Amino acid sequence: MNVSLELAxxxxxxxxxxxxxxxWIALALAICGFVAVLTKVATPAGQVLATSMWASSNSWDLTALPMFIWMGEILYRTKLSEDMFAGLAPWMQRLPGRLLHVNVVGCAIFAAVSGSSAATCATIGRIALPELMKRGYDEKMAVGTLAGSGTLGLLIPPSIILIIYATVTEQSIARLFIAGVIPGIMLAALFMGFxxxxxxLNPSRMPPPEPVVPLRERIAATRRLIPVVLxxxxxxxxxxxxxASATEAAVVGVFLSLALSWWSRTLTRASFRDALLGATRTSCMIAFILAGAAYLTAAMGFTGIPRALAEWxxxxxxxxxxxxxxxxxxxxxxxxFLDGISMVVLTTSIIIPLIEKSGFDLIWFGIYxxxxxxxAQITPPVGFNLxxxxxxxxxxxxTIGGYTLPLFVLMCVAVMLVAMFPGIxxxxxxxxxxAR
Known part of the structure; x- marks a missing residue:
């Protein structure tokens, strides 16, 4: 066996x-990087550590990350989910499945103003889930569709994980954001179809139909969606x-989310502080993981592991x-075993050379x-949505993972469709x- 493969x-x-x-994941990555560098006697481990971590942190594209995270934290503390449920529910009552569709559509809309799967699931779930249980909807379907639909937060822009992928692979954030729109809509359509x-097929597990809301009242309820649409x-x-660039748009998002929070009278000193601290903690965690992964990536470059694996x-x-x-x-x-961010930063240094050699488009591979x-967000034991x-x-x-199994299968179908038809x-x- 090749020495590089043995080391891998x-x-x-x-x-x-x-x-x-x-x-911690970041420290684990750094430790492995340090061990890898030590196998090359002539390579100074400390210098590689300093330069790789500085290079991973000194990226203009990464400045969009904490801003989008802060925007999601602010919106999590507003009445946005309550307004979305009230605005969407009247329009879903005539569809087969009725208010279960609010889970999907609500998560898709919130995903467009957040970049986090867990935040999307939590924000929509805290309003939709109690309402669905109170009205007698099947718990398995209510919980399962909410967990699956929450994953749309990773795909529909602005997506935190797409920003990280773009930074690691030096791709355009704007192009990746736009590429995620149609696959995100396709996945939401698959969920709603299911x-x-x-x-x-299961009318006995649905609650009795509620009185039909008149058109005038439905239009009036839709007004509550205006803030999130804007x-x-x-x-x-x-x-x-x-x-605007992705970074500039993130700043616009923070400003508008603060304005929305002020307009809905949920902007207080405490909510502002909690949102800022929550965004800081999440951003620091991600930056720490990226720094550890950058060190491991640099170390593996010295050992020749990615090239050896690609050739193998x-x-x-x-x-x-x-x-x-x-x-x-x-x-x-x-x-x-790992969360989504760790999976991306850990594997790209090995996978990307192989993907490029196989002729795949890196924008397409980012969506894939x-x-x-x-x-991973709905697979135990590490699924964040669970x-x-x-x-x-x-x-x-x-148990919740079992509820989400049909949605997991639909995600596999979505992967197949994107692989078969890259134009999606x-x-x-x-x-x-x-065209510009």
Whole structure:
């Protein structure tokens, strides 16, 4: 076996051993990087540590990250979810599945003003879940669709994980954001289709129909959606219209979310402080993970592991579909132990050379990897959405994981569709940006 491949195996064992001991993910990555650098006697480990961590932190693209996180934290503390439920519910009553669709549509809308899967799930869940339970909806479907729909926060822009992927792979954030729109809508449509089919096949598990809301009242209720629509137009519209970069749009989003919070009378000294501290903690955690991953990436570059792995896998002469199938299985298994951000920063240094050698478009692969990482949000024992809903329902995370199994299968279908028809991800950015 190649020396580099032997070292890769040792580092993988070391990484999972350190992670299993309870050490922070960032420190575990840095420790593995340090060990890798020590195998090259002529390479100064301290200098590599300093330069790689500084380079990972000194990125203008990363400045959008804390701003989008802060925007989501602010909106989490507003009446946005309450207004969205009130505005959407009257329009969903005639669809098969009725108010279960509010989980999907509400999560899709909030995903467009947040970048976090867990925040999307928590924000919509704290209003929608009690209402659905009170009206007699099936708990399995209510919880399962909420957990699955919360993953849209990773795909529909502005997405935190797409910003991280863009930074790590040096791709355009704006192009990745635009590429995520159609796959996000497609995934939401798959979820809604599943709800409709399930409701028609299981009418006995649906509550009795509620009185139909007159058209005038439905239009009046829709007014409560105006603030979030304006927020989406301000943030996403400024990017798509070429008026602002992702970083500038993030600042606009923070300003508009503060204005929305003030308008809804939820902006207080305490809510402002809590939102700022929550965003700071999350941003520092992500920055720390990125710094540790950057050190490991630099160390692996010195050892030649990525090149050796790419040559080793390339030696099997696998067709493209087989490579993607293997990568999908790999990420699903990895998602049982790591969160999505860690999965992306940990694997890109190894996977990207192989992807480039196979001729895949890196923008397309960014959408593919986010779709696969979304599955990690609903796979026990580390799925963040499962923990969010465990706190809301008191159910065991493995029970909630069982509720989300049909949504997990639909995500696999979405991955297949994006792999078979790359234009689902690439058509919109090529149309909007290349036409300028």
């Amino acid at each position: 195996f040792v580092l993988i064992v070391l990484l999972f051993a350190v992670l299993g001991s309870g050490v 709800i409709a089919v399930w409701a028609m 927020l989406i137009l301000g943030v996403i519209g400024s990017i798509y219209g070429g008026l 896998i390339g030696g099997f002469n696998m067709p493209s579909w087989a490579l993607l199938t293997a990568l999908t299985a790999f990420y699903i298994v990895l998602g049982c 990897i986010v779709l696969v990482v979304e599955m 923990y969010v809903l465990q706190g809301m329902t008191g159910r065991n995370i493995f 991800a690439l058509w919109l950015p090529s149309t909007m940006l290349d």
